[in-house]
Amino acid sequence: MFCCPLGSTIYVPLSPSFPTPHSSNRPKMEALAEDWVDDDSMISMMQEVETNLNLQNSRQESETQVKDSHREVKSFVGHLYKDMEPLGEDLQQEVEMEDKDLQQEVETEVRDSQQPIISLTPEQQLVIDLVREGKNVFFTGSGGTGKTMVLQHILKLLSERYDRAGDVVITAPTGIAAIPIGGTTIHRATGIGITRTKKDFDCMWTTAAKKWRSAKVWIIDEISMVSAELLDHLEQNLTKIRTYKPKDVPKPFGGLQVIFAGDFFQLQPVPEKPNYKLKDQFLNRGLAFEAAAWHRADLQTVVLKNIFRQGDGHFIRMLNDIRTGENPAALEDIAKQCSRDLSVEDGILPTVLYSKNKDADEYNIKKLNETLPDEKDVIWINPNLDKPVVLVANEYIRPEASKSNYLYRQQYDQLRAAEFWTHCHALENITLKIGAQVMLVRNMQLAGKESDLVNGSRGVVVGWTSREEKLEKITWKLSLFRTPKFKTNPVEDRLLHIAGKLSQSTIEFIPIVAFRNGRVIDCDPEMFDYQVLKVGLCTRVQVPLKLAWALTIHKCQGLTLDYVIVNLKYIFAEGQVYVALSRARSLDGLQIIGNASRSYVKVSPRVVQFYKTLARIETHPVTRPEEGIAAPEEETVEPDRKHTLSTTENPFEKCPEEVFLENMSPVICYHCSKEGHPAWACKLEKLLRINS
């Protein structure tokens, strides 16, 4: 017995009856049942919703859509299975003789269906254990130590523990960082919008107070880009919002469990320029660890030490020198080794990283316009397809409340307004043509090292295959698979999974992409999901590609790039050189252009000081890590305060001042820039001085 591989729920399309903010050129949307939901129940649900929403005009249209799409799914699957009788041994041999290539493809499918298993390092496991114990946690580490991956494990754990919408608030300072973890920007989650003055934080009371009162956990990824001033203002408001009974004792963050992840040696918040016309201007100053709120939170700190992105110890050491600023000349050393031009391998050009958006955008458009396919590299299936093809995504919204119409509408509106639609890494429209330089925007989870295609893997469009042709191929592979030779179920699952994704997309032509590791694959439309806990799911179905002639350094934070040119022109920010260089997997795939002066390596002394202090307060796992390549020791200071999993100490409960005294050394006032006191105490200090 077979079932459609995508689950068992109903997708509601973003249709004209529920206009979206950006629906202008979206194709006609289909509603598709993923499993065998009978037509009548689905239609009656749609009827109910629409009657209540006074959308009678669209009723007939939706009904037809539902019927059409059901018919489509059924005929689609029927089509796949019509030739599914197992082939006899003779016929099988004949097939093998006739079509070795196809046979190989099937074998690849078998291999790809075996998912690699990732085992966590002790430090990564420790983070998860501390979160499970309900501790406030900050975990950090160089680029590529698995911070994002650990967050994904944490999210899984928390989704099992909490079952109400809004229990876990997942945020990051930018949309680009928030979307991959299924989160939203801090400004949006707290309802403060664009903050120009301190008064703007009052919006939290009107827009988000109810939500924050019932929240249990707050996650912030890329914490290095959150300013101390922002964190303090939010924490003060949160504490007030959540301490509403007179007898309640105020707790840090109003008693929320907070989880912060990030690397302060990477990109930092941009302070606002003072505008003296604005009264009480919000200036976005300081780094998060300088906030009073940080110290109040009594964070358990874990430093992830094993780097997985790069495999070459020498490169890792040089990157670390640049990261910590210990040896800025390492930039010149890398530049010496990487100043040669990277060769064009199988038509794949390296991605150029620019500091400025304008440079990256201009370069991408110029290159797309210039690109003419090199005949020998092209797999032609339709000569007209040397023209650019615009691939338009299909988008679906799936609210969770299917019983209450009022709630359904509320959830629908919430999902429709999600930032996901603007920040999803797969674009609403993408224009490609043969020869276009592209990169993956999601991990392909294929087995074996050589098949490792991840978010950031570079390739070139070498041809197109039609959806029709693809479906025929899948049918053929399924029939081959069902011979005694290929018995394992994962292959069937995988093929049906691909078929399921195709059924959710109206994209007619699918790009064939040759990647640097030699794999040539059809980049089928993928489902990009964005789950709002207990509210529902937004899904964009699009090919997982984006143009990759150029990117900005800010947009590549978090990516692994295997073929990259770093343009050092206009490098301006602290941590920017490190972020750019640490995207590369190896020196072989890295080129540096521009004057590689050590003066470009900018590292904040406050960050250096902070990481020195961390060596004293970090929590250590009971055993030492064994996997990955250990980053060079950042620090020679012997840890004098080792915490283990059994630590129960909570200094804040004893006396807040003691916490500040213990951690005094990194505290710098973002208000007056002096060391030794947090900003909120600054005014107090001035007063004391005047009084004395």
Ligand SMILES: Nc1ncnc2c1ncn2[C@@H]1O[C@H](COP(=O)(O)OP(=O)(O)OP(=O)(O)O)[C@@H](O)[C@H]1O
């Ligand atoms: N325990 C592990 N075993 C194998 N691979 C791992 C492990 N942890 C992380 N990785 C891999 O290392 C790569 C980098 O991980 P990830 O992007 O989570 O790092 P990061 O610390 O968030 O990097 P950055 O700071 O640059 O954003 C990913 O491909 C991830 O799958």
